[in-house]
Amino acid sequence: MNFDMTKPIPDMQPWSAGFWEGTREGKLLIQTCGDCGSKIFYPRKYCPECWSGNLGWMQASGNAKIFSFSTAYSMVEPKFMDELPYTVAYVDLDEGIRMMTRIVECDPADIKIGMEVEVTFFQRGDFYLPYFRPAKK
Amino acid sequence: MSKGNIAIIGIGEVPTGTYPERKPWDIIYETCMEAVRDSGLHKNDIEGVVAVAPQAQPRLSAEISFGKLPEELGLKGCKDTVICNAGGASTSNCLRMAEHWIENGIARAVLIPHVTVHSTIPIPELVNFFAQAGVDLQWEYPFGSTYNIIMGLIANRYMHETGCTAEEMASVVTALRSWASRDPNSIFYKKDVPSVEKVLSSELLNSPLHKRESNVLGDGGCAMVVVSAEDAKKMKRPAAYKLGESVRYFSGSPVLRDFRKVGEGFKSTAKEAMAQAGIRKEDVSIWNIYLAYPLAHPIMAEALEVAPPGQAGKYFLQGRMSFGGDIPWSTIGDAVGRGHTGSGVSAATYVETARQLMGRAGERQVKNCRYVYQNTSGGSGFNVIATIWGREVK
Known part of the structure; x- marks a missing residue:
């Protein structure tokens, strides 16, 4: 079977x-x-x-909690x-935004709802996807 | 004052399963002819055809969209035909369109068919279709989301908030399969009903969803004939009368779906539909739930106030929603019991609603079935449509 394997x-x-x-510059932006x-x-x-149509951008802190x-x-x-x-995961940013993401840089068994996480960027092609990892204390 | 404008007076259905030799048009012929004969009408009495859109079958969908069905079946009295696509909520919209045509004199009798043949679709196409349907291609799909994962996100949060256990969640499958094992049209007809232990010992696909908590794709189809409530009464045949309806839209993308708003939507639409029908929760004989995934059923049971908050899992585990239990629930077993036919499980659920109200559900027949609550939901859950059906107009 010929599956399309393109990410x-x-x-x-x-x-x-x-x-x-913004993600290319390591910034997580929220439209305002x-x-x-x-x-x-x-x-x-x-x-x-x-x-x-008067829209702009603000930079998010990159801090969030896992909703699910x-x-x-x-x-x-x-x-x-x-x-x-x-x-x-769904994560809730400190700025009140919920987004879908991946949780990385930890054992899946350690992931909990409510866990504090921070943004990190993962390159795929020309894009940098906002992933999240456990927040550094 | 109940809505009471239309009634289902004829039904036809083929068993769900993997039957690659059974072509889509075999199913259309068989189900439509059965439904029309069952209604007591002649084929030329059918004045409108409103078809449920088959998912992931573009050629068939185009054929039906562009008017082939009345021609193929020789429906000489047909004045118009159309296809409705709202995913799993398509059938509800077919019924609404039929209601509109009947109320406005466009058609006196409307045929509503559904057909899906998954088994002949190349697997890569099928996988790709279901991976992308109902999710956002910018904000969800690139993260590797799937329908199963979306269900996992919902279920994990619900279990976190309520303390519902994996055993309780698994018992939903046992309950739904207990009905399906007694349904000749189910892919699991006469098959063993899996125990909670067996469900939990199946492969963990994604937390907390086990393989036996996910759906098996199948081929299937059904058809209904709808007329005005007034005509149905005159025909003096067993019928299912539409008595109430309410709906809420949530969001197209799962990430934007507010879980509380969804729960409140389930609750308020049920109350509004019951109020329109002039009945109370205690009057409902069957809760005919279509949610596709078993893990969503406890959420629905609590929203409908069939179970107290946080207790629905226990109700399922106690067997209260199983065949023989005191709360008749999803009497074809939803998609996990019937076999998943794309947009067709909701169509099959309406046929079951009619069958139960007509008193023809065989071993699954719920005694003195007077009122049925039935919901549908489209896409990955963008809306909920609640309806109340009765065996007579109040």
Whole structure:
């Protein structure tokens, strides 16, 4: 069987380019609305709260807590098999944003809900995916 | 005052399983002809066809979308046809479209078919389709997410908040399979019902989901004939009347789904649908739940107030939702019991709702079945549609 083994890169949109440019510089950016002050995730063309196009970016601290996680051992797409086991998580940034990520640089058995984590960037092609690792005390 | 505008008066179904020799059009012919005959109508009485969109089958989907079904079946009275795609919520939208056509005089009798044949789709295509459907290709897919992992994220959080144990979660499979083992249309018909220990001893796919807590893909299909409630009464045949409906949208991307909002949505839509139907929770004979994954059932049982907060897992473990238990629940066993047919499990659940209200569910027949709560949900859970069905208009 011929599986596509290409690792997927983010399906970037023009209005999310700033986010991915930030990751190349080691910055985790949050889109903000200049009119209503909303913090927006994921980045949109217009503010989902007030439909303003006056959008900008703020740098997040990179600190977060794990809201939930699931460690994969099997039954993922063939293109991800070589990375097993891996842990996918929802993390809540200190700035009030929830995002999907990977938890890395630790034993999956040590991962807990509520655990403090910090951002680290993982290169895939021309992109740097925001992963998280246990926060250094 | 209940909604009571339409009724299902005919049903047809083929067994779910792996039958590569059974072509999609074999299933369409068989189920549609059975449903029309069951309704007591002639094929030319069917004035509208509203089809459930088959997932991951673009050629079949295009054929049905562009009007082939009435032509193929020789439905000479057909005035129009359309396909509805909202993933697992497609069938609810087919019923809504049928209701609209019937209320507005576009059609008096509407045929709603579903067909899925997974077994002839090349595995790489199937894997890729289900990996990308219902997740965001920028913010989720690159992290290696899958439907199983999304379910794992939900289940882990629920277990963390409620203290629900792995044994209790596994018992949902036992409960659902106890119904499926008695369903001639199930992939697990007459198969042993796995114990909690057997479920937990199966491979851990991703925490906390075991292999026996995930779904087996199958081929299947069914069809329903829908008419106005008024016509159904005149026809003096067993029927399932739609009495209430309520819906909430949550989010297209799982990461943006607020868990509390989902729980509240499950709860309020059920209450609103019951209020519309003029019934109370105690009047519900069957909770016919479609959630695809067993690990989501305790969340639903608590949201519906069928079980107290944090106690649903215990209810399942005690066998209260199993065949013979005091809370008839998902009487085809949801996707883990029936076999997963893409958008078809919800269609099969509606057929089961009708079958139970018509008093024709065989060994699974719930005694004195008067009202059925049935939900559907689309994609990876972007919405919930709650409906109440009765064997008569209140």
